[in-house]
Amino acid sequence: MADSVTNACLANNERYAKGQAIHHPAHPGQQPIQPSRRLAVVACMDARLDVEDLLGLQTGEAHIIRNAGGVVNDDAIRCLIISHHLLNTNEIILIHHTRCGMLAFTDDLLKAGLEGDPAAEKLLGQATGRPFMSCQACSATPSAFHAFRGQIEALDAPRDDKNMERLTWDVRRGISSILNHPWIPTTGPDAVSVRGFIYDVDSGKLEEVSHPGPMGSFA
Ligand SMILES: [Zn+2]
Numbered sequence: 001m002a003d004s005v006t007n008a009c010l011a012n013n014e015r016y017a018k019g020q021a022i023h024h025p026a027h028p029g030q031q032p033i034q035p036s037r038r039l040a041v042v043a044c045m046d047a048r049l050d051v052e053d054l055l056g057l058q059t060g061e062a063h064i065i066r067n068a069g070g071v072v073n074d075d076a077i078r079c080l081i082i083s084h085h086l087l088n089t090n091e092i093i094l095i096h097h098t099r100c101g102m103l104a105f106t107d108d109l110l111k112a113g114l115e116g117d118p119a120a121e122k123l124l125g126q127a128t129g130r131p132f133m134s135c136q137a138c139s140a141t142p143s144a145f146h147a148f149r150g151q152i153e154a155l156d157a158p159r160d161d162k163n164m165e166r167l168t169w170d171v172r173r174g175i176s177s178i179l180n181h182p183w184i185p186t187t188g189p190d191a192v193s194v195r196g197f198i199y200d201v202d203s204g205k206l207e208e209v210s211h212p213g214p215m216g217s218f219a
Helices: 004-017 051-055 074-085 107-115 118-128 161-179
Strands: 039-044 062-067 091-097 193-199 206-209
Touching (some): 004 051, 004 091, 039 051, 039 074, 051 062, 074 161, 091 161, 161 193
Parallel strands (some): 039 062, 039 091, 091 193
Antiparallel strands (some): 193 206
């Protein structure tokens, strides 16, 4: 069954949310290079997410790919292609989470602040509670920060319908990017399954995002 490991991780997560430790940190000795549960996870770098713990994974069982937001960007795609074609994984889990910092800025705002726009500097300082120090220089890289679409909100704002919707859009974008990538097979004999979730940093629970579905609107 294609989703069997993902389903096992969801069962582990229910136990994790109740305070049961499933991941056992210990030096395991020699292990194969291929992840033993054939799983790849893309998750946000947020310090509150212990990915192995919340999914109940042990050392050697999965590839964990992390970046700001858990976005499916060019580098995440690169990792997933290597993970599947060279290291034999066949299930992908995407994890975004409540209170994510990527809800609290836009790419244009951060770039303007870094380049020296005083209004952007002030806004970013207020939003983060940290004096924002402009670098007074332009750069072509990174080409994007991938802040989440929609009306920005205060950093670490509690979960509500609006920010859950914005998280949902980006999880769907990630699933769609994988499903449409020509080098990640999602049908046929070498198919990889993809499922996306939002992790609630307050409850410890994962909630699945349906796909396909609405992707957001400027209206
Ligand atoms: Zn985050």
